[in-house]
Structures are given as structure tokens and as C-alpha cells.
Amino acid sequence: MIATTKKLLDEILEAMAGFQKVGLVGCDGCAKVCMTGGADEVAAMAQELKKQGKDIVFEATPERTCNVVKAHPVLEPLKDKMQDTDAILVLGCGGAVQVARQLTEQYGLFKPVKSGLDSVGHMDMVVAGQVALEQCQECGECILNDTAAICPVTKCAKSLLNGPCGGSEEGKCEADPSRDCAWVLIYNRMKALGEVEKLKKFVAPKDYRKAAKPRTLYIKEGRLA
């Protein structure tokens, strides 16, 4: 999922300054899981903005606002209401904000679209409802087959490919001692799997063309450009 955190209310109010009539779009996908932009958080934001003297024209929470397949059927019927707003506030990831903006343009509307959240990474829920971890940064050249299914590109603070730096102590990371050293985790698992020898292989510098932004995926062809 794309993890999100809430922006401070002051920052949101600053972005919404001068806009009286507001439309609210949440996301019942990742933002719901992060408790930042599901239907409940959208309702709470509506209350807060009303308290601040704003008028809420509509509230909507598509199942996946980043996906036009899910967002369009929910937002298209709200075209007239969108027309009636001064601005739209999206409680979703950066992708959700931009898909919402794209749809407003598609509907022939030129409304300010603002973000109420900060996107903080592609994360995996590892403790239900409590902890999400960043474990993959979509480098386009997955090496998990060679690293016991633990990603050093993401989980090593220095993205080292050929083993640990010298800063790790008692299995913890130099950059953040509350975190495990990814390479100690990889080594221990490779050892348990009887595959330590494989770690001796030189890993060449990554081809960062595969991670160069912005990437486009042509789904039917499975082609990345």
C-alpha cells in the first residue's frame, strides 16, 4: 500500500485559504488502512472544516482513488457538485490527488485540487492495524532471489549491495539503532538456508534507468517506459 500521514490542520487550512465551498474526496483503499483518508476520516475532516466556517459541498470515498476504474464511477456523478465547489481537498496519497485532478480536468472542470495528506512510502502492514514497514522501493531490478527475500536496497540505510558497512553494532543499523541491520538479517537467513556462499558473488552497480522517474507501465504489453 501507499502509506500516508495527515498534514497538520494549519497546513491544510493554509492551502484551503480563500476557498469557502469545499468538496472532500477520500480513499477507501490505502488511506483507509492508514486511518488517514477513509470514510471516517473524511467525515471528521468535514466536521473540522465546518468548524472553521467552510461549507462542505460533498464527501466521497472511492475504493481506490488512485485507480480511474474505481474513482471515475464515484466522482463522475458528482460533476455538478464539483462545479459548485471553490476547491477539492483529497485525503489520499499523491497518486490519488493527481488522479482526482485528472478526472476534474476530464469533466471539463478547472478547480483547485489540494492534498490533506503526506505520502510516506510504499509500505507493507506487518502488525495488523499498527505497524507498516517500507520494504521495497520499486527499483525495477529485484534482487530478492539473491538476498533471502530481504531487500538491502530498501532495508539497508545505505542501500548497500555487497554486504554491510562497518557501522552496524550488535545487529543494529548505524543510521537508526532501533532498526535491524539488513545485512545481518540477510546473512543469518542465508546461513540458515545453507546459502552463504552465494553472498560472495560480486553485485554490480544497479541500472538506475529502471528506476528513473517518472516510469510508465503499459499493462497489456507488460512494458515499462
Added chain:
Amino acid sequence: MKLTELFQRKEFVITSEVGPVKGCCRNGQPEFVQEAKSLKDYVHAVNVTDNQSAKMRLGSLAASVLLKNQGLEPVFQLTCRDRNRIALQSDLLSACTLGIDNVLCLTGDHLRQGDHPTAKGVFDIDSVQLLSIARSLNQGNDLMGNDLTQATDLALGAVVNPNFQPLDLQLLKMEKKLASGAQFFQTQAVYDVRLFETFARKTEDFGVPIQYGVVIIKSPQMGRFINENITGITVPQWLIDEMAAASPEQYKDKAVEITTRLLRQIGPMVQGVHFMPLGWSDVIPRVMERLRSTCQCGG
């Protein structure tokens, strides 16, 4: 002079380290140059750290050239933290062009401990890859295989941390560095002689010169500070207690005594020593004089 030539001649190679100043050096001679000059008769070369601890300073290449101009042999430290593969290669070409003979290839401390913690770390290349790239440049090709008009001619050093647990994982990386072109190693600071003995035993078949690294502990407070704040080094309680038993004006004498003792014990296991005096460079001549009078190593 390349350190590799000294190792080949079976010299016990002695290096120290200075940290470039946080500021420009257009006028006057900065303190780190004076510090390095004071060691001229006692060390073969002086490492120049590269924005050490991720604190922004005068560049290690410019500082290395300043030392070279004073007749000192610099070991240019080059980290992967702040440069992508183009900048790293370009700096290696620049270093050789400016007369540098020795380069120490490192990953670099993480930005979080530095004075620009909001900066974006580069880490495009790791230290093993950097060694491999530097070796290619020595052979006349860049990373992409393109020909150079003139190859570099640099002795390539690397670092290893014998304190690392599990040690075999650190040694696995050391072997990769060796296979990628490392010609000598400098170790992280070690104060546990037994631990170093284990490391030395496990690496003796590698056939690569190793310099024992030692940070001069200046006070019991510094020892405790390192244990609490610097990862990868452990200052043992005996050393902290020994310093604490001395009065503050005796700390330097104590540092000389402890460092000499460590070198007497560890020196015979290695091919050289790398001092990290952190400003207390005047300790080094005293240590070396003591060693010369009593021990064949260091002579």
C-alpha cells in the same frame, strides 16, 4: 609514493589521519596541515578524511593536495555517500592528475549523524563496487568500459571492522573488497587484543597487508561517548577505568602509554598501524619513539 610499494618492501607502514577544516583555506596554513607536518618524520602517510561523520568541510581532495604540496604523502579518502558513479570516477581521475598516489575507498558515515541531516544521501555505488571501478580506471577503462586517454595509477585501500558481529559476514565483505581490487586494509579502531587476534588469524591467508587502526582515547568521557554514540567501536571498560584513574593533566601521558601497549601487543599481527588521533597528533611521535626503543615493529 604508493603505500603498496612500502608494503612490498616489507616496511611496517605507519599512517595517521587529519580532518580538513570547516572553512576555506585560501589564506594562511590551516591547522590540519600543520598537524600533518608535525608527523612528517614519524609516519609514511596521512589519511585525509572525506566530510567525516557526514559533517561538511573542505573537500578531501583539495586537502590532500595541500598536504602533498608540503611534501607529505596523503591518503585521499573517498566516500560513496555524496557522489554518484560519475562524480566518483571524475574525482579519481582528478586525484591522480593532481599527484595523489593513494586512495582509501569507503562507503561513508550515514547522514543522520552529520551536520546536514536533511540532505539526500547518494549511495549510488558501494565500497566494493568503488574499488572495482577504481581498478578499472587504473587499467584504462571507466565503469562503462569506455577507454581513458590515460589510465590512473592509484594504490587502492579499503577498510574493515574487526569489531563487527558476526565477524564472518564482515570478512565476507573484506574478501569481496580484496577480489575487487583492494591492495591494503586499514581497520576500524580495536582495543580488544583477543578480538583482534581472532580477526588476524582469520585473515592471514588473505595475503593482503592490514594496518591496525587505533583511535587515541583522550579521556574517560570520550571513551564513554564513543560507546554511547559511535557505532562500530567499543572502548573497553578497562581502558576507561585506566584513564579515569589518571588526573586530567595526565590523560595525554596515559593515552601514550595505552596506545603503545596496544601496539606492542597487536603490532606483530599486522603489516602497519593507522592512527586516528582526532587532534592529538603529538601523541604519535611519543608512541613511535617508545616503540622504536623497545620493539622491532614500528621501526
